[in-house]
Every structure is written in C-alpha cells, then in structure tokens.
Amino acid sequence: MRAQQRVGLLVIGDEILSGKRQDRHFAAVVAMLAERGIELAWAQVLGDDEARIATSLARAGEDGDAVLSCGGIGATPDDVTRQAAARAGGRALALHEAGAAILRDKFGDRATPQRLRMAEFPEGAELIPNPVNGVAGFSLGSWYFVPGFPDMAWPMLEWVLDQRLRHLHNAEPAEEYRLRVIGTTGESDLLDLMEGLLAAHPAIRLSSLPARHRDQEERHIELGVRGAAADAARAYRELRDGLSVREGLRIEELRPPDAAG
Incomplete structure (x- = not known):
C-alpha cells in the first residue's frame, strides 16, 4: 500500500451509460475531496454488471485504494453492487441485523423480505448512515457504497470522508x-x-x-x-x-x- 492512500470513484448504473441520466457525482466528489485537501486519483462509470464492478473493486483492493461507490445498492434485480462487493471481497451476502432493524422501524408491517434485501450486505460490512431517509449504505474495508441519488449520496459521502477517511485530510492541499x-x-x-x-x-x-x-x-x-x-x-x-x-x-x-x- 502507498504511503498516502489514493481515493477512487465508481459511478454505477446502466442509465448513465445509456444517456438516460447525466452523471452528477464526479464534479461533486471532486469538490468535496478538494475541501479536505484530497485529490481524486481515478474515476470509472460502470453499468450494472456484477463481474465488471467486482473486477474494478478487486483491482482497487490490490492497489490499496479507498473507493467511493455511488449507485446500484437497491433491492431490484438490476441493482448488483452489493453482490459485486461480496464477490470482490470473497464474502457471502447476509442480512445485516442493524440495517434490517432500521428498515423494520421505518416500514413496519411493510418491511417485507423483498424490502429487507436492501440490508443484505457482504459479511463483515459496516453501515453508512443515511440522513435523508434512514436506509443505510455500507462499507467493506476501504470500499464505501452509497445510493445513486445525489441528495442521499452526497451527505453520506461527506460522513465517510470525515469519519472514515479523516486520516487523508490534508491541511496544506496541493x-x-x-x-x-x-x-x-x-x-x-x-x-x-x-x-x-x-x-x-x-x-x-x-x-x-x-x-x-x-x-x-x-x-x-x-x-x-x-x-x-x-x-x-x-x-x-x-x-x-x-x-x-x-x-x-x-x-x-x-x-x-x-x-x-
């Protein structure tokens, strides 16, 4: 691992590659990193392809990079980021009890098994709090996964940078x-x-x-x-x-x- 850990960005979603939606994460992440004296080392836009996402994460793991990942952590069949993270990390997906408790508290009787899939994370994952609707993201080692919706993703990434990657803050930026x-x-x-x-x-x-x-x-x-x-x-x-x-x-x-x- 390098003396100074690098930070990379994954923007995930077929809708970005098809042009149905425009990416808004890149500029926002560059700005929030710059506020903390951190430079973005690399960025990728990937479709909802489990194997490709897993390959990118595995490569980042080999390089010792921290990864900020936006998109694809929902429960619908096209959301495969959780599965890709488990695959890259050599872990099984399992219901995260604290994450499931948040969903049960939020949805009550509507916390169906299908909805609880949003709390199925790789074993050993930790929660990333969501101040907008409470549905948590997750981290696995130095990989951090948040939703694709900017209004949720950005405050969650701010929390990651200030709580989990504070050691990368630079008081004297480049x-x-x-x-x-x-x-x-x-x-x-x-x-x-x-x-x-x-x-x-x-x-x-x-x-x-x-x-x-x-x-x-x-x-x-x-x-x-x-x-x-x-x-x-x-x-x-x-x-x-x-x-x-x-x-x-x-x-x-x-x-x-x-x-x-």
Whole structure:
C-alpha cells in the first residue's frame, strides 16, 4: 500500500451509460475531496454488471485504494453492487441485523423480505448512515457504497470522508500554478523543457492542454504545475523562465504563485 492512500470513484448504473441520466457525482466528489485537501486519483462509470464492478473493486483492493461507490445498492434485480462487493471481497451476502432493524422501524408491517434485501450486505460490512431517509449504505474495508441519488449520496459521502477517511485530510492541499503559451510552438517543441522540469521536480505533476481558436492562426498551450505549494512554485518559475528565452512566444500568467490564496 502507498504511503498516502489514493481515493477512487465508481459511478454505477446502466442509465448513465445509456444517456438516460447525466452523471452528477464526479464534479461533486471532486469538490468535496478538494475541501479536505484530497485529490481524486481515478474515476470509472460502470453499468450494472456484477463481474465488471467486482473486477474494478478487486483491482482497487490490490492497489490499496479507498473507493467511493455511488449507485446500484437497491433491492431490484438490476441493482448488483452489493453482490459485486461480496464477490470482490470473497464474502457471502447476509442480512445485516442493524440495517434490517432500521428498515423494520421505518416500514413496519411493510418491511417485507423483498424490502429487507436492501440490508443484505457482504459479511463483515459496516453501515453508512443515511440522513435523508434512514436506509443505510455500507462499507467493506476501504470500499464505501452509497445510493445513486445525489441528495442521499452526497451527505453520506461527506460522513465517510470525515469519519472514515479523516486520516487523508490534508491541511496544506496541493497548489496549481498555470500559464498560457501563445505562438506557433506545438507541444512537441516543448517536450524537452517539460521532461527536464519533471526530472528536476519529480514530486510535481505537469499538465499540457493545447488549443487553437477557430479565428486565430496562433496556437495556445496552457501549461500547469501542481504539487506542494513550495515545490510547485519553484517548478513554475523554472517553467516560466525556460519559456521566456524561447523566441516567438508570448506568456500569459493565469495563476502565478503570488496570486495563490
């Protein structure tokens, strides 16, 4: 396992892949992680396919990643996330007594065996409280499963981040500094500069986003460096200085270090 555990996101549902519904979780999760100084390491959108979900979870387990999973934990036949979690974790599904008690208290005589399936979780699972309607989600190790409905999922994920993943909170989150290079240079002409920068500053991450406006001949490349504030600031200054000595380029600073905060 890495010294700093990564966090990944699974958005599950055939309705997302078919376009019947638009995903709203990705942007919300990125934002709530950023508030706590955490970066999202990866994200996947998967259909309601037990084998594929289980494979993704197993891979995350091998990598030691924490997983936030939204969708597919209901009791209808198309909801297979609970089964996939059990499969990936090598556990059997079993009625979670505390989860079942919540359902019996909520539904009374309508707490049918079919409805109680919503409390069938992998053996050893723990509950994730649902402040909206009380029907709990569950966790298995570092995998956290909540419903697909944003109004329920997001407060439940906030609880996970603050109660179960608090050790990942970073009081000094990463900083990103960006500039735009304007001119005729393509990315390939800047590879030596970018590669040298990464070699000198292996802890930072570099991004390069080329673009060309339809009404302009000049190419625009937005370059950014991201990492711990001091490291990123040093790398950014070296990037800017390296670009400044190249002929035919103009530099627009989008977020220099002195603009942070």
